[in-house]
Amino acid sequence: MSEDSPISRRDMLRGRVLGPLLGGLRDAAASRLKPLAPEPAPSGAPPDAARAEATSRYAKSFPILRPPGAVEEEAFLAGCTKCNACVEACPYDSIIHAPVRFRRAAGTPMINPVGQPCWMCADAPCIASCEPGVLRFDLPMKMGVARIDETTCLPWMGTTCTVCSEQCPVPGAIEVRAGRPRIIEETCTGCGVCQHVCPAPGNAVILMPMAQRPPAPPADGRGATPASECNADEPE
Amino acid sequence: MNARALDRREFIRRSALTAAGAVIAARGESVGAVSLPLLQGSGGDEVVWDKAPCRFCGTGCHVQVGVQDGRVVAIAGDPLAEVNRGLLCVKGYHVGKILYGADRLTTPMLRRGDGHVPITWDEAIDLIARRIHAAPDRFAMYGSGQWTIGEGCAANKFMKAGLGSNHIDGNPRLCMSSAVTGFLSCYGVDEPAGCYDDLDACNVLIMWGNNPAEMHPVLFSRVIDRRARGEEILLIDIGTRRTRTTDHCQEYLEFRPQTDLAIANGIAHQLLKNGSWDTDFVSKHCNFRQLDPEQPANMYGKPMTFDEYAAALEPYTPEYVQSLSGVPAEKIRMLGDLFGDRSRRITSLWCMGMNQHTRGTAINCLVHSIHLLSGHFGRPGDAPTSLTGQPSACGTVREVGTLSHLLPGGRTVANEAHRRDCEDLWNVPQGRIKAAPGYHTVLMFEKFCTPSDAGGDIDTLWVQVTNPGQTLPNLHKLFNRKADLEGKFLIVSEVYPTATTRLADLILPSAMWVEKNGMYGNSERRTQQWFKMVQPPGEARDDCWQTIAVAHRLHELGHEGMKGNDGEFIFTIRDERGQIVPIWQWERYYDVNVDRHLFEEYRRFTRYKNKDLAPYDEYVRARGLRWPVVEQPGGTWRETRFRFAGFDDPYVTGGAEIQFYHSVTKDDRALVWFRPYEDPPEMPDAEYPFWLDTGRVLEHWHTGTMTGRISELRRAMPRAYVELHPDDARDLGVQRGDVVRIESRRGHIDLPVWINGRGSPARGQVFVPFFDETRLINEVTLDAHDPFSRQPDYKKCAVRVKRVPPDGQTR
Missing domain, CATH: 3.40.50.740 (Rossmann fold)
Structure with a gap:
C-alpha cells in the first residue's frame, strides 16, 4: 500500500506477497481467479517435500461448492449416482460436472460461480430432480458463504460500486453501509452471484464452500416440503 | 490460444494488484523523444509504464499504462495526478482491455x-x-x-x-452545448470558472439533476472522502429520480421534470425577498438580462433593470414553486437561506440533467445567476461548475x-x-x-x-x-x-x-x-x-x-x-x-509527431479568449494543465485554477477581486438572467401517461462499444432495463424481471423491469439506460431541442408502458 513498502514490486507482480498471507496457497492471485482450481506448481520450481505434501492434503480436502440442499460430503459422494439429472434440470446451466482435479468428486455435480452462479430458484428444480436424494428440500439451501476482500472491493477502496448488493438473490444477505457492502454470513447461501457479477479487478468476493454440511435426516422426507427460509425472489 | 489465455490471466492478476493500491511502476522510454517523470520504481522489469488520461469520461483521471511485449498488460491509477490521486472507477481499472475485444475492426x-x-x-x-x-x-x-x-x-x-x-x-x-450557451450568455466566454479544487473547499454541494456517484465516481469520492475524514459538508440532490448519489445526500428534493427552472427562480426570489443577495458583488460585477421578445433567437437578450428583474421574479414564491415542482415550499426557503449565507461555500454541479433539456440554456443561465446574485462565485468552493461526459x-x-x-x-x-x-x-x-x-x-x-x-x-x-x-x-x-x-x-x-x-x-x-x-x-x-x-x-x-x-x-x-x-x-x-x-x-x-505540430498550430488560436495553452512539451511533463497556462518570468508555465478571480487569474487586471474580462456587455460584468418556467414540448397525457428519462450507468460508458467488450463490466451490467416506481409496477401487474413495452409516438422497445434497483424514479416516471445496443431506447426519445444550443432533450418525453406477456403480444 504505502510507497515505502518493503515488498518488492516484482514480488507484487508475481503474486509472491499475497501467497503467504493466505496461508500456503502457492499463488493467491491465481487462486482468486479460480478459487476451485489451484494451479500446478510453476515449472522449474525446486521440489519441496513438505510443500508437496501440504498441497496434496489440501487438494484432497478442498471443499467443493455443491448445488443447494446437498447432504454431508461423504454421504454425497456415496449416494450421488452422477445421473446428470440436476445438471439438466438447472435452467441457468449453473451445475457442472466436477473436473478430474477434484479427484474422488470428479464427475459429481458442482457449481463454479465465476462461470455461472446458482440463481436460487424458488422451486429448486435441481433438488426436485435428484433421484438418489443427495440434494434435499429438507436441508438448508446453503452452499457456502461469501466473503468480501476489503483490499480489493471498490467501495472499500473509495470508489462507487453497488453491483453485488443489487444482484444478490437472497434478501438481507448483503448489507450496504456508507456505500460499502458487508456479507451477513447467517443469511448468505453461498450462491456465488456476488462473485459472478463483481467487477473489481481480480474479483473482490471470496467464496468458501460449506466445509461441514449436515447429514441427511433419518427418515426419507425427500421432496416433501421445499425449504422456505432461504428462498428468494425469482432472478430476472 | 493458450498463450493468449495466459496473457489475459496475467493481465487480470496485475490489474488486481494495482487495484489493491500497490504503487508499482518502472522507468521506461516512451515512444516520444521527451523523457517523463514517472512513478518511482525499481526498474529493470520487463513492463514499461507510461502515463495517459483514461479513455472514458470527462473527469480526466490519469492512469499508468503498463506495456509488455507490445501489449497493454496493466493499468494503475496515477497517484501523481491531481484529478484522481491514484483512484479510478470500476471502468477505469479495466480500461486497458478496451483494446483487445475479439471483434476489433482491422481492415477497411x-x-x-x-x-x-x-x-x-x-x-x-x-x-x-x-x-x-x-x-x-x-x-x-x-x-x-x-x-x-x-x-x-x-x-x-x-x-x-x-x-x-x-x-x-x-x-x-x-x-454539453447547453452548458456552452449558458457560459457564453452569462460570462461571454465558455467553460467553467472554477475547477475540481472547489470540491475540496465547498461545504455545500448541490447536484442539479446530476448523479456523480455513478457518472463521475472519482470526483464524487473526493467529496465522500472529505466527509469520512470528519469534515462537515451538506450534500443536496435536486433531481427527478433517486440515484446512488441520493444515498449519500442529506437533502433530496424531487421535482417534476422541467421545473428546475422554477426552483432556480424560487431561490432568486428568496434572495431578493430576504434581502440576502450580495448587493456589493452585484453592484460591482453584474448586469441583469432577459430575452428580447422582438429578437427571440438572440441568445444575449436585452438589458433589464434591477426593478424589472425583481418584478419578473415576483410570482416565484415558494408556494408557487411548490405547485409547479412538487418540492415543498420550506425546502425552497431552505435553499434560499443557504444561498443567502455568505459564510457558506456553495458549489453547484450539473451534467446531462440540465444540458439535455429543451430549456437547457435557460436553466444553465439561471444556476449561474443565483450564484452571481448571491455572490457565491470566485472563491474556492463557491462555483457553478458543469461536468462533461466525454474525455x-x-x-x-x-x-x-x-x-x-x-x-x-x-x-x-x-x-x-x-x-x-x-x-x-x-x-x-x-x-x-x-x-x-x-x-x-x-x-x-x-x-x-x-x-x-x-x-x-x-x-x-x-x-x-x-x-x-x-x-x-x-x-x-x-x-x-x-x-x-x-x-x-x-x-x-x-x-x-x-x-x-x-x-x-x-x-x-x-x-x-x-x-x-x-x-x-x-x-x-x-x-x-x-x-x-x-x-x-x-x-x-x-x-x-x-x-x-x-x-x-x-x-x-x-x-x-x-x-x-x-x-x-x-x-x-x-x-x-x-x-x-x-x-x-x-x-x-509517425516519422514526426503530427499531434505536436497540429497542437502548436492550434495553440496560436487560443490566446484571443485568454484560453492560453502551453507548448506541447509542458504537457508531456505534466498530468495535465488547466488553461489559461501563462508563461512566468523564469520561463516556467503556470496554470489557472480560478478564472476571473484576482487572486489566481493572471488576466484579471488592476488588482480587481473579480473581473469578467470577456463580458457580453464589455464592462467586465457578468449577466444575471431572468428566464421564466415554461412547459416542455411533450408532456404525459391520457394516451402516453409516463415521463421517460434516459441516462447512463456506472459500469458502461455511453453506448458500451468499449465497456461492452470487458467481461467483468458486462457481467456486472449485462443489459438494459426499465426502472419503475413500485406503485406503477403494481398497477401494471409486473414484478422484477417481467418484460414491459415502452412506447412513445416515435417508437417502442421491450425491456425487463427493475424495481427499487439502481435508481428509483418518481411515480409516473420510468428510467431506461441507453448503453445496450440490443435495446435502443433512442428509438423512443424525442428530437425536440433547445433553440439556442440545439441540444436535444433525452430526459423527458411521454411514453406508455404495457406488460408484455411471455408470448410477446401486448394486446
Missing part, C-alpha cells in the same frame, strides 16, 4: 449488397476523396468529444479552411471549435473578424471560411436521412469516434431511415462493430487511445497528453491520419481548398531539416 470494409467486403486503404481513401470532390457542399463530418485535440484540429481545418464548409459538428451537441468535449470540441458555428479558440463563423483571424492563422486565402453556420447535429442527420431530391442536401457523411446510430434521439427519423435511401453514403471510422457501422457504406478501422498519440481536455479546463504505446491491430490507423490522407487525395485531385496561401498542402509538416514529411502515407505518419 465497403458495403456490397447486405454485407461488407474488405478493400485496401488506398481504395478507401480514394473513394472518399472522389465523393467529396464531386459534391463538396453535400459532404458533412460528424465527430466527437472523444476526438483527440489533434484529430479535432485536423478535421476542423480540413472542413472549414479546406473545403470551405461548416457542415462539421460533434456529439457534444448532444451532451475531450471541452478540449476538442468547445476549445478547438469543431461545431458547425464555431472556429478555434472561442471564435464563431458568423463573425467576420474571427474568420479573417482564422484564415490568417491557418494561412489560407481570405474568404475561404463560410459565414453561415453549418448544420447542427439533429439537422445534419435529418438532411442525411431525407432523400436528396426532397431537400436532403447531405449525401456523404463521415462519422469518427462516435456512435450516432445509438445516441441520436428519435433514431427512426434521424438515423434508421438511411437504410432505405438511395445515393446516401455513410463513412464510419470505428474500432468495433456498432449500431452505426450497421448502416455504414464504408467502415474504416481506427486506432484507439494508447495506440496513437493524443491529447484530451477535461471538464476543468485541463489539457492532457499521452504518447502512442502499442501498435493498433491489423490495418487500423489513426483517425487524424485518415482525415489528412483524404485531404491529400483531394489535393492530388486538384481541389483548390487543400492549398494554403503558399500553394502548399494545408497539412504540410516539415522535419528539423526543413524537408516535407509525407504524413499522408501511413508508413511515414
Whole structure:
C-alpha cells in the first residue's frame, strides 16, 4: 500500500506477497481467479517435500461448492449416482460436472460461480430432480458463504460500486453501509452471484464452500416440503 | 490460444494488484523523444509504464499504462495526478482491455449488397476523396468529444479552411452545448470558472439533476472522502429520480421534470425577498438580462433593470414553486437561506440533467445567476461548475471549435473578424471560411436521412469516434431511415462493430487511445497528453491520419481548398531539416509527431479568449494543465485554477477581486438572467401517461462499444432495463424481471423491469439506460431541442408502458 513498502514490486507482480498471507496457497492471485482450481506448481520450481505434501492434503480436502440442499460430503459422494439429472434440470446451466482435479468428486455435480452462479430458484428444480436424494428440500439451501476482500472491493477502496448488493438473490444477505457492502454470513447461501457479477479487478468476493454440511435426516422426507427460509425472489 | 489465455490471466492478476493500491511502476522510454517523470520504481522489469488520461469520461483521471511485449498488460491509477490521486472507477481499472475485444475492426470494409467486403486503404481513401470532390457542399463530418485535440484540429481545418464548409459538428451537441450557451450568455466566454479544487473547499454541494456517484465516481469520492475524514459538508440532490448519489445526500428534493427552472427562480426570489443577495458583488460585477421578445433567437437578450428583474421574479414564491415542482415550499426557503449565507461555500454541479433539456440554456443561465446574485462565485468552493461526459468535449470540441458555428479558440463563423483571424492563422486565402453556420447535429442527420431530391442536401457523411446510430434521439427519423435511401453514403471510422457501422457504406478501422498519440481536455479546463504505446491491430490507423490522407487525395485531385496561401498542402509538416514529411502515407505518419505540430498550430488560436495553452512539451511533463497556462518570468508555465478571480487569474487586471474580462456587455460584468418556467414540448397525457428519462450507468460508458467488450463490466451490467416506481409496477401487474413495452409516438422497445434497483424514479416516471445496443431506447426519445444550443432533450418525453406477456403480444 504505502510507497515505502518493503515488498518488492516484482514480488507484487508475481503474486509472491499475497501467497503467504493466505496461508500456503502457492499463488493467491491465481487462486482468486479460480478459487476451485489451484494451479500446478510453476515449472522449474525446486521440489519441496513438505510443500508437496501440504498441497496434496489440501487438494484432497478442498471443499467443493455443491448445488443447494446437498447432504454431508461423504454421504454425497456415496449416494450421488452422477445421473446428470440436476445438471439438466438447472435452467441457468449453473451445475457442472466436477473436473478430474477434484479427484474422488470428479464427475459429481458442482457449481463454479465465476462461470455461472446458482440463481436460487424458488422451486429448486435441481433438488426436485435428484433421484438418489443427495440434494434435499429438507436441508438448508446453503452452499457456502461469501466473503468480501476489503483490499480489493471498490467501495472499500473509495470508489462507487453497488453491483453485488443489487444482484444478490437472497434478501438481507448483503448489507450496504456508507456505500460499502458487508456479507451477513447467517443469511448468505453461498450462491456465488456476488462473485459472478463483481467487477473489481481480480474479483473482490471470496467464496468458501460449506466445509461441514449436515447429514441427511433419518427418515426419507425427500421432496416433501421445499425449504422456505432461504428462498428468494425469482432472478430476472 | 493458450498463450493468449495466459496473457489475459496475467493481465487480470496485475490489474488486481494495482487495484489493491500497490504503487508499482518502472522507468521506461516512451515512444516520444521527451523523457517523463514517472512513478518511482525499481526498474529493470520487463513492463514499461507510461502515463495517459483514461479513455472514458470527462473527469480526466490519469492512469499508468503498463506495456509488455507490445501489449497493454496493466493499468494503475496515477497517484501523481491531481484529478484522481491514484483512484479510478470500476471502468477505469479495466480500461486497458478496451483494446483487445475479439471483434476489433482491422481492415477497411465497403458495403456490397447486405454485407461488407474488405478493400485496401488506398481504395478507401480514394473513394472518399472522389465523393467529396464531386459534391463538396453535400459532404458533412460528424465527430466527437472523444476526438483527440489533434484529430479535432485536423478535421476542423480540413472542413472549414479546406473545403470551405461548416457542415462539421460533434456529439457534444448532444451532451454539453447547453452548458456552452449558458457560459457564453452569462460570462461571454465558455467553460467553467472554477475547477475540481472547489470540491475540496465547498461545504455545500448541490447536484442539479446530476448523479456523480455513478457518472463521475472519482470526483464524487473526493467529496465522500472529505466527509469520512470528519469534515462537515451538506450534500443536496435536486433531481427527478433517486440515484446512488441520493444515498449519500442529506437533502433530496424531487421535482417534476422541467421545473428546475422554477426552483432556480424560487431561490432568486428568496434572495431578493430576504434581502440576502450580495448587493456589493452585484453592484460591482453584474448586469441583469432577459430575452428580447422582438429578437427571440438572440441568445444575449436585452438589458433589464434591477426593478424589472425583481418584478419578473415576483410570482416565484415558494408556494408557487411548490405547485409547479412538487418540492415543498420550506425546502425552497431552505435553499434560499443557504444561498443567502455568505459564510457558506456553495458549489453547484450539473451534467446531462440540465444540458439535455429543451430549456437547457435557460436553466444553465439561471444556476449561474443565483450564484452571481448571491455572490457565491470566485472563491474556492463557491462555483457553478458543469461536468462533461466525454474525455475531450471541452478540449476538442468547445476549445478547438469543431461545431458547425464555431472556429478555434472561442471564435464563431458568423463573425467576420474571427474568420479573417482564422484564415490568417491557418494561412489560407481570405474568404475561404463560410459565414453561415453549418448544420447542427439533429439537422445534419435529418438532411442525411431525407432523400436528396426532397431537400436532403447531405449525401456523404463521415462519422469518427462516435456512435450516432445509438445516441441520436428519435433514431427512426434521424438515423434508421438511411437504410432505405438511395445515393446516401455513410463513412464510419470505428474500432468495433456498432449500431452505426450497421448502416455504414464504408467502415474504416481506427486506432484507439494508447495506440496513437493524443491529447484530451477535461471538464476543468485541463489539457492532457499521452504518447502512442502499442501498435493498433491489423490495418487500423489513426483517425487524424485518415482525415489528412483524404485531404491529400483531394489535393492530388486538384481541389483548390487543400492549398494554403503558399500553394502548399494545408497539412504540410516539415522535419528539423526543413524537408516535407509525407504524413499522408501511413508508413511515414509517425516519422514526426503530427499531434505536436497540429497542437502548436492550434495553440496560436487560443490566446484571443485568454484560453492560453502551453507548448506541447509542458504537457508531456505534466498530468495535465488547466488553461489559461501563462508563461512566468523564469520561463516556467503556470496554470489557472480560478478564472476571473484576482487572486489566481493572471488576466484579471488592476488588482480587481473579480473581473469578467470577456463580458457580453464589455464592462467586465457578468449577466444575471431572468428566464421564466415554461412547459416542455411533450408532456404525459391520457394516451402516453409516463415521463421517460434516459441516462447512463456506472459500469458502461455511453453506448458500451468499449465497456461492452470487458467481461467483468458486462457481467456486472449485462443489459438494459426499465426502472419503475413500485406503485406503477403494481398497477401494471409486473414484478422484477417481467418484460414491459415502452412506447412513445416515435417508437417502442421491450425491456425487463427493475424495481427499487439502481435508481428509483418518481411515480409516473420510468428510467431506461441507453448503453445496450440490443435495446435502443433512442428509438423512443424525442428530437425536440433547445433553440439556442440545439441540444436535444433525452430526459423527458411521454411514453406508455404495457406488460408484455411471455408470448410477446401486448394486446
